[in-house]
Amino acid sequence: MVKDVNFLVEDLVAKLKRRQITGSYTIALETAKLLRQIISVTRWSTAGALIDRIKQEGCRLVAAQPKDVVVANIVRRVLHIIREVYTENRDAVDEDDGTILAAAPVAPQALLQPQQPSFSIHSSMFPLLGDHADLPADYTRPVHNLKSEIIQEIQEYIEELENMYSNVSSQAMDHIHSNEVIMTCGYSKTVESFLKFAAKKRKFKVIVAECAPTFQGHQTALALTAAGIDTTVIPDASVFAMMARVNKVILGTSAILANGGLIALSGTQTMVEAAKHHSIPVIVCAGLFKLSPVFPFDEESLSTEVSPDSVLDFTKGHFISEVEVINPFSSYVDPSFIDLFITNLGGHPPSYLYRLLNENYDAEDTYLLKS
Structure with a gap:
């Protein structure tokens, strides 16, 4: 199966180098369909492993036509979809487990005493300017039904391209x-x-x-x-x-x-x-x-x-x-x-x-x- 995927990648790389595929729309559609195929047939257990694989194959495609930014854009969009789907599913699992919504019990007598204001060690304007983009995300946690949902999102993106x-x-x-x-x-x-x-x-x-x-x-x-x-x-x-x-x-x-x-x-x-x-x-x-x-x-x-x-x-x-x-x-x-x-x-x-x-x-x- 991996051999078949490598063959598909090499086939598209050859077509890009020889300019057998022309037009930004056609190139974008073929790239998106190939990445969907890679996600569907290759074996991977975590989102991190999938991101690494898509980056690896994406770099091969980009190198075939480095001046054509459309190929790189499709690879970036698919990577964004993977991260987005993983984050949504991971947060849903955390909520179901109570790791986000659970709160520490408060003693009744504490409610009668004046409270001192507390400040987080991260108290700054940084949360107003971004979503902690500099902090590395953990994509190693396994999430149920991740493959099917990623493929579904990419299929919707392909339909968006087709209706462009x-x-x-x-x-x-x-x-x-x-x-x-x-x-x-x-x-x-x-x-x-x-x-x-x-x-x-x-x-x-x-x-x-x-x-x-x-x-x-x-x-x-x-x-x-x-x-x-x-x-x-x-x-x-x-x-x-x-x-x-x-x-x-x-x-x-x-x-x-x-x-x-x-x-x-x-x-x-x-x-x-x-x-x-x-x-x-x-x-x-x-x-x-x-x-x-x-x-x-x-x-x-x-x-x-x-x-x-x-x-x-x-x-x-x-x-x-x-x-x-x-x-x-x-x-x-x-x-x-x-x-x-x-x-x-x-x-x-x-x-x-x-x-x-x-x-x-x-x-x-x-x-x-x-x-």
Whole structure:
């Protein structure tokens, strides 16, 4: 059985390295299903042993695509679910045993005597600021039915991932109004479904930047036109000139970092800077699984560069030898340009992201490869 699990892990690692699986949504779903399988078929007796196993396999998956934060996010979320389920079941067992609710008896004469105030040795403001996160948790205690409840919670999380597009799209009517002009760039399945849902009851226009040299904007334009949406494709150089006619900018992203910054398609930074110059609101549509607890300490390391063949093909060897061609595919976008994030759990301003991070991840899982 363990051999079968190792085979499944190696299979997904190979697909990630060879980019046989593309798209953040598909990668997230495959990773979550694999981790559910590992929890289901492997032998473990305590939550601590399971956490160690998930970290071990998670590090192998993250190492396959270290720049793709989605894989790490799913691993962190599953670890959070394990800890959460264990804590709830452990507290329930303690309450049933009376270890929490039991109180020491008080002598009747003591009630008649004036009591001196007592102070805990931990009396400080620390309890107001956290839940003793620095104290190590004990995950070695066996808990009844822990495996079944963890699998059930992960299954619910997988269902949440599967319904991500519909949950994001259902909020479109609150943000897109009739006769508006929307601008976007590149291709995002989330943005496509968001705009298509709004087009069922609203009539609006969409301007799409083509995002050369990949020209993903053409794919977006074809999909929106097929849905009956008035769509115009413009070259990237015309973004600033057309921005004055736009009501709002709606974008997709590969990842949302802890400070609210984005790892998005190359060309996104240019569009959001033009939007800020014209005071146009920028909305980012993304599933919550793209939210990462990692801060962009090194912004340059977050950008991805691909072969320059699409810009300057290798047949012009005499010219290429004289120049250095850089073809960025994705890059970092500063959070100061973003006004609103729309996730499958609702709309959130950038200042609210820290709450979402606390609710979905544990701080000790932030850097998986260093664990």
